[in-house]
Amino acid sequence: MNRDNFNDRRRVLRTACALGMTGAWIHPIQARAAAEFPIPGKPIRIIAPSGGGGPTDTVARMLAERLAPSLKVPVIVDNKPGAVGSIALNLTAKAPPDGHTLLVGFVSANVIFPLLNHKLPFDARKDFTPITQVMSGGVNLMANPALPANNLKEFIAYAKKQPKPISYGSFGSGSTAHLAGEYLQMLTGIKMVHIPYKSATALTNDLVAGHVMVGFTDTTSAAAQVRAGMLKGLAQTSSVRAPALHDVPTIEEQGVPFSAPAWNGIFGPAQMPPDVVERLNHEIVQILKAPDLRERWISAIGYPPAPTTAGEFSKIVERDFETWKKVIDSAKVTLDS
Numbered sequence: 001m002n003r004d005n006f007n008d009r010r011r012v013l014r015t016a017c018a019l020g021m022t023g024a025w026i027h028p029i030q031a032r033a034a035a036e037f038p039i040p041g042k043p044i045r046i047i048a049p050s051g052g053g054g055p056t057d058t059v060a061r062m063l064a065e066r067l068a069p070s071l072k073v074p075v076i077v078d079n080k081p082g083a084v085g086s087i088a089l090n091l092t093a094k095a096p097p098d099g100h101t102l103l104v105g106f107v108s109a110n111v112i113f114p115l116l117n118h119k120l121p122f123d124a125r126k127d128f129t130p131i132t133q134v135m136s137g138g139v140n141l142m143a144n145p146a147l148p149a150n151n152l153k154e155f156i157a158y159a160k161k162q163p164k165p166i167s168y169g170s171f172g173s174g175s176t177a178h179l180a181g182e183y184l185q186m187l188t189g190i191k192m193v194h195i196p197y198k199s200a201t202a203l204t205n206d207l208v209a210g211h212v213m214v215g216f217t218d219t220t221s222a223a224a225q226v227r228a229g230m231l232k233g234l235a236q237t238s239s240v241r242a243p244a245l246h247d248v249p250t251i252e253e254q255g256v257p258f259s260a261p262a263w264n265g266i267f268g269p270a271q272m273p274p275d276v277v278e279r280l281n282h283e284i285v286q287i288l289k290a291p292d293l294r295e296r297w298i299s300a301i302g303y304p305p306a307p308t309t310a311g312e313f314s315k316i317v318e319r320d321f322e323t324w325k326k327v328i329d330s331a332k333v334t335l336d337s
Contacts, residue, residue: 038099043074046102049085056104058300066287085109093127097269099276105267111320116174116335129272130313132281135264136306138238139177139216142231147213152235152254156188165191169215171200174335176262177216180237182331187256219302260323281310
């Protein structure tokens with residue numbers, strides 16, 4: 001070994017020691033890559049607006065386990081449930097825009113709740129940087145088997161024939177399920193009365209019992225009851241069918257231009273450097289495209305991964321602000337309605 005090569009190897013070994021990797025041989029390029037992400041050694045904090053085991057927690061943990069080795073920094077999940085995600089959003093909005101604080105957002109927290117509550121301590125349209133969508137899904141129009149309609153067209157015809165508006169359930173005032181019903185009324189001209197429930201489970205139980213004949217509920221609750229023959233699916237609000245409800249067509253497939261599916265996505269604070277956004281987008285998109293993640297993701301989330309560019313996700317978020325504002329204003333929706 002000549003003296004130059006010997007000195008090069010000594011420098012790399014010193015780098016490995018400094019990174020806590022004594023005994024591991026790393027290529028000089030790898031050593032530099034280990035310090036690439038904006039602040040070397042600073043953990044990335046992914047804030048999940050749900051408790052452990054909740055939907056955003058699941059997304060956060062599945063990404064965290066793969067982001068850590070790809071970015072060469074620790075990645076921690078910080079659960080901040082409550083207030084329809086606004087606790088988590090406020091923490092994210094106030095964090096330094098260095099790429100080390102991320103949020104698993106969802107349409108109810110990032111769009112709908114801010115449109116209904118004008119006293120939040122952040123500006124939902126200005127205080128966040130969309131990085132990538134990770135999932136596009138929706139809620140499902142379910143019916144008790146006794147309802148004389150088996151698809152959306154039949155349901156619309158049935159609803160229009162009733163002397164009084166029919167009732168539909170959702171899992172809460174101001175939820176995506178509530179607004180899906182209002183949006184469907186806008187698009188089709190049918191009349192319905194909203195009945196809010198405290199949870200998807202409570203709504204599903206009443207649908208099965210026939211206390212309410214139709215309702216918009218989540219995929220997990222709906223799929224289990226459809227498989228058991230206790231409910232029938234009329235339509236999905238998602239842009240693609242959920243694998244667990246593969247026989248239930250979407251609203252758009254049935255000819256109604258329902259263009260606002262629900263989503264989960266990754267956000268950071270406003271004013272993040274473009275190169276940091278690009279790097280995070282690239283890493284997360286590669287994770288979501290990994291074949292070995294797909295089935296695990298579908299099993300946990302209910303829909304396949306749906307990554308986008310940062311620009312595409314920004315347009316989705318802005319579209320939903322416009323769509324849901326029209327629905328809320330038209331139906332005069334409030335948090336108590």
